[in-house]
Amino acid sequence: MKNYLIITVIVLITINMKAQEQKFYYNDSDYITFIKKGSGSISLVYLHGFGASKNSWDDFYPLLDSTKYTSYLIDLKGFGNSSIPKDNKYSLNENKKILTKFIDSNVTQEYYLFGHSYGGGVSLLLATSKKLRNKPKLLILMDCAAYNIDTPFFIKYLQNPFLSNTMYLFSTPKIRAKFTLNRIVNEENYTKKILNRYVESFKGAGKKYSFVQSAKQIAPENYEQLIAEYSKIKTPTLIIWGKQDMVLSVKQGELLSKQIENSKLVIIDICGHIPQEEKTDETFKIVEAFINNQ
Template sequence: MILLVLIYNGSYADVSVEDLKKAYANEHSKFIEINGMQVHYRDEGKGFPIVLVHGTASSLHTWNDWTTALTKDHRVIRMDLPAFGLTGPNKDANYSIEAYTKFLQQFLSKIKLDKFYLAGNSLGGNIAWNYAAEYPEKVEKLILVDASGLPTNKPQPAIFKMAKTPVLNSLFLYVTPKFFIKKNMEQVYADKTKITDDLVTRYHKMALRVGNRLAFIDRAKTDFNLGEKSNLEKLRSIQTPTLLIWGAKDTWIPLDNGKRMDRFLSNSKLVVLENSGHVPMEENPKESFEVLSSFLND
């Protein structure tokens, strides 16, 4: 009976891209075709460019507060990664770090960007440092915000376990209750009082974008082989000046990962934000931006 009630209350149909555009695209939104996808991105401001890459199940909107501050002195480019936001699924369902890094290069080539600062959060941080390792001549400075790419030595978050579990992951295609989205947000925020209804609604609506639920399952199944020796060698090879911003209360990618990453990188600085979780740029934008601004102006 409980399961039936859950299914009834949590069942949601897919939301069309056109409907989502009405709420989550604006005058700065653009779309560019890459590998058959209509990639949603925004290009705002003037000055030396900075590229912002979001994490799993997020969208370019996670950088809203940083963008408002950055556009005073910089050109800010951010996009919805394949599988997320308005961009939606990759037709070949390849969500490996290699595929994402290649996608980022294709995107930046299409908009003719050759030199820039590069920032990424979580999955976006993993993509960012892999990109910096492969294209060191393009990245002037690297900013990693609670970045993935090293083993966490702890169980995966429940949402990833569910996406990998047969039957449960099939249910996820149709049953995506809003409270479940909120529950996951409470895991990534240190201060739960900052999780507003509008914020939960945005994450929920983006999850319901046509194709995004299946894409999330395909992405969760991807094995990034985090412990491979070649990955560590790639991380060690990065000479780009790097800022690591880490939330001390991050339960998904703990601070210990930030400390280890700082040791592997040869030209890095780690700044710990005591009152932040996994997404400091969204949870504590002012505090995290002050750290970023100091690094960019140094």
């Protein structure tokens, strides 16, 4: 009887989680998946990093009051459970266009935009976009992809046809996740929970295509022009960076903080590339203090 009850609870939880996931169609056949949580009057829009999914925020977002905030946890194009069209359109700008449609269609109230790494790059494009009608009131960036400096090792692997083909031919999602996380997460913060989360993100038919295309198109053709736009951002901005980030160095965070006039940079010690997963409580306290001071 006890085992039956445990199985029943697990099944109910699984059904509930699946029921919460929604699809936003940005054209007739293609969509991004998202989960909407909470019932507050202020929205929080979360964008994950390269190769990750909306689940990378699972430890962080529940810490913010669900009666005060409504959270939108989004899978970017080709990541998580979003569709993977073979259209060769996987640039940061393509994600900006999709998110512009999503936000203007779904997020009608005041909102704060969270962006980690790759998702931070998309967030910067949204913050400087002239086509986005509903602009974020606050911008919260974590180890943000803002400059074409020091291309991450996993991007280089994916951009190289021989290396990417070999990697996918002779490894499993678990091996690829371990290989990646061993180089981006501070060893003191590495957990099985984080590993399992990324193993799931790396799984799925078509992921090789979406990962490779996203890597190849990661640097916009007009990057220097886009970078110049950062100085025009007037939105209050919090920039959080892991001191031991081996993917995007702290120097990039310092550069971004200087370029965005109304910004604050906070560096977290003993932390790699993923603050919201490695140092969840500390990251939350920093974010909470920033919000409360606005």
